[in-house]
Amino acid sequence: MVTKRHYGFALILTLTLALGFAVVSEAFTKGEKVEVLWKGTWYAATVLKAKGELTYIHYDGYNNSWDEWVGIDRIRTYGAAPVAAPPLPPTTTTTAPPNVNINIPNPFR
Numbered sequence: 746m747v748t749k750r751h752y753g754f755a756l757i758l759t760l761t762l763a764l765g766f767a768v769v770s771e772a773f774t775k776g777e778k779v780e781v782l783w784k785g786t787w788y789a790a791t792v793l794k795a796k797g798e799l800t801y802i803h804y805d806g807y808n809n810s811w812d813e814w815v816g817i818d819r820i821r822t823y824g825a826a827p828v829a830a831p832p833l834p835p836t837t838t839t840t841a842p843p844n845v846n847i848n849i850p851n852p853f854r
Contacts, residue, residue, distance in 0.1 A: 772795065772798075772800070772817065773792045773795050773800050773820065774792060774795065775792055775793065775794055775795070776791065776792060777791070777792045777823075778790075778791060778792075778805075778823040779791070779792055779800070779802065779820050779821065779822060779823050780820070780821050780822075780823055780824075780825065781802055781804065781815055781819055781820050782818075782819040782820070782821075783804075783819070787821075787826075788804050788805075789804070789805040789806075789823065790802040790803060790804050790805055790820075791803050791805060793812065798816060798817050799814045799815070799816060800814070800815055800817075800820055801813070801814050801815075802814075802815055802820070
């Protein structure tokens with residue numbers, strides 16, 4: 746027997762699934778600035794279109810032959826994480842000259 750409780754549960758489940766899908770499909774919008782992970786480095790990009798969990802992007806400053814579909818594991822909001830500063834070059838250390846004891850005879854002794 747179907748009760749009001751069952752209808753309520755079904756409604757909540759349906760809304761949860763519908764809203765969850767909407768959030769995924771609208772994670773990024775056309776024209777939005779994002780960062781895309783490619784071979785271990787995050788690059789600035791612009792969203793061209795989104796479809797479900799995939800987003801078609803254009804890498805800023807690059808030819809459109811690099812445009813590609815990326816999954817949610819490779820895209821983030823622009824500026825979401827601080828960009829790591831490049832490592833500093835090694836510093837050259839100077840060592841003090843070794844202590845040199847020179848025994849010079851004192852002629853006034």
